[in-house]
Amino acid sequence: MIKGLIILLTLINIFVFAQNENDQKIDNQEQKEHILSNMEDPFDFHLRFFTERINPLFVRFNNNNPATQHNKFVLALKYITSRSDSEINLEPSNPMVIPGIIKNISLWVDGRETNTEICAILKDSSRTFHSIPFRTEDGSSKLNFLGWKKLTVTIPRSFVQKTHKFKKETRDSELVKIKIIPEHRINHEPQYVYLSKLTAMIGEQEVSFTYDDNW
Numbered sequence: 001m002i003k004g005l006i007i008l009l010t011l012i013n014i015f016v017f018a019q020n021e022n023d024q025k026i027d028n029q030e031q032k033e034h035i036l037s038n039m040e041d042p043f044d045f046h047l048r049f050f051t052e053r054i055n056p057l058f059v060r061f062n063n064n065n066p067a068t069q070h071n072k073f074v075l076a077l078k079y080i081t082s083r084s085d086s087e088i089n090l091e092p093s094n095p096m097v098i099p100g101i102i103k104n105i106s107l108w109v110d111g112r113e114t115n116t117e118i119c120a121i122l123k124d125s126s127r128t129f130h131s132i133p134f135r136t137e138d139g140s141s142k143l144n145f146l147g148w149k150k151l152t153v154t155i156p157r158s159f160v161q162k163t164h165k166f167k168k169e170t171r172d173s174e175l176v177k178i179k180i181i182p183e184h185r186i187n188h189e190p191q192y193v194y195l196s197k198l199t200a201m202i203g204e205q206e207v208s209f210t211y212d213d214n215w
Contacts, residue, residue, distance in 0.1 A: 110194035
């Protein structure tokens with residue numbers, strides 16, 4: 001009885017060790033930065049908004065962000081809104097497909113001490129849509145800071161990222177749009193958002209080229 005229990009505990013420990021080692025390999029797999037947009041040209045995005053009470057002006061400004069000064073310009077958005085449910089959508093002019101397994105998505109934002117929020121609308125491999133907020137290092141989704149900060153979208157476990165046997169069946173994820181939820185202001189004062197360098201941190205996608213023709 002005791003001998004059987006010892007064997008069982010040994011097998012459990014081996015399984016747990018193997019599982020931890022596998023998880024560590026996944027976490028440590030090679031990652032690379034994939035630039036989605038340098039946010040230098042306003043014509044890279046279509047401007048969409050859901051209410052006439054928003055009066056947007058989408059232009060480009062000289063870049064004063066030391067971390068991304070190799071980009072000459074940044075995107076600047078000026079808007080006026082009087083509704084708390086207003087939102088502005090920046091849709092890529094071309095599909096923004098992200099190859100590989102996404103770890104996170106980052107965007108440089110110049111804060112103006114407002115309660116404005118920015119979300120990424122993503123489509124996963126199962127064609128399901130996800131709305132995930134960009135957050136600062138301390139976990140805040142509000143732009144209640146001054147100066148440039150790198151905001152990050154962390155990909156949740158519910159976000160399906162499949163790999164398939166056949167290369168032609170592989171489906172990459174897609175950034176559908178960036179949604180800006182403005183701070184509600186009764187006095188109709190203009191608000192400003194400055195954006196620079198949108199990137200995704202991805203891991204190499206593993207695709208098997210073996211063909212199962214047992215039919």
